[in-house]
Amino acid sequence: MQAIIWDRPVRVGVKGERTINGPHDALQYLSEMPQGGWFYERARNRCRAALERGDELGQSRKAFIGAAIESSFPVSDDDVLS
Numbered sequence: 001m002q003a004i005i006w007d008r009p010v011r012v013g014v015k016g017e018r019t020i021n022g023p024h025d026a027l028q029y030l031s032e033m034p035q036g037g038w039f040y041e042r043a044r045n046r047c048r049a050a051l052e053r054g055d056e057l058g059q060s061r062k063a064f065i066g067a068a069i070e071s072s073f074p075v076s077d078d079d080v081l082s
Helices: 023-032 038-053 057-070
Strands: 010-012 018-020
Touching: 010 057, 018 023, 023 038, 023 057, 038 057
Parallel strands: none
Antiparallel strands: 010 018
16 A cells, blocks of 8 residues: 655644654644644544545645644744745
8 A cells, every 4th residue: 555645744843853744644643733623623634535535635735734833833934835
């Protein structure tokens, strides 16, 4: 089974110390975040859909960035501007 990854990883943490490569990593990270909120739910749903159907990878990435920002987790500037 081939891993499903994004075109570009998302770096989270004050110094980008954690790299999220795709929807599987994102779901793992989301499980460690405070749960709840619109962006959190959207990210979880988009990442699951990306894993199940392999589509909307870009949408799952954007939703994950939104969830990280919503939870006040630092996201590197170039990822926020994407």
